[in-house]
Amino acid sequence: xxxxxxxxxxxxxxxxxxxxxxxxxxxxxxxxxxxxxxxxxxxxxxxxxxxxxxxxxxxxxxxxxxxxxxxxxxxxxxxxxxxxxxxxxxxxxxxxxx
Numbered sequence: 001x002x003x004x005x006x007x008x009x010x011x012x013x014x015x016x017x018x019x020x021x022x023x024x025x026x027x028x029x030x031x032x033x034x035x036x037x038x039x040x041x042x043x044x045x046x047x048x049x050x051x052x053x054x055x056x057x058x059x060x061x062x063x064x065x066x067x068x069x070x071x072x073x074x075x076x077x078x079x080x081x082x083x084x085x086x087x088x089x090x091x092x093x094x095x096x097x098x
Contacts, residue, residue, distance in 0.1 A: 016066040018098040021077065025091035031060020032093075036086050040077050051076060061098070070095055 021032045037056035051073065053065025064073065074095040081087035 017064050017068075019062050019064055019070070019073075020060055020094075020096050020098050021062055022060055022094045023081075023087055023091050024094060025088060029094070032081075033086075034059050036081055036084075037062055039084060039086075040080050070097070 021037060022029050023032055024030075034056055037054075037059075041051075041054045041056050041062075051068065053068060054073075055063045057063060074093055077095065078087065078093040081093065082089065087093065
């Protein structure tokens with residue numbers, strides 16, 4: 001990693017977009033827990049390299065690469081969260097750029 005201005009500088013082009021990841025259940029919109037986001041980002045289950053460029057930050061927030069299609073990301077995350085039983089079948093996942 002390169003130092004920039006005396007501080008650690010990460011490859012900003014890799015994680016160029018900030019997104020919100022929330023789920024809606026029983027009429028309530030809640031941020032996805034960091035545990036869920038970590039589980040998705042650390043597990044290479046899709047064999048789609050495009051999702052390698054995801055970085056969970058805190059509950060409901062991630063940074064992602066500029067080439068990640070939001071709709072595909074939402075579908076892949078929703079599928080994974082349901083497989084892990086994090087997300088009920090009546091809930092829906094919402095992913096949007098911040």
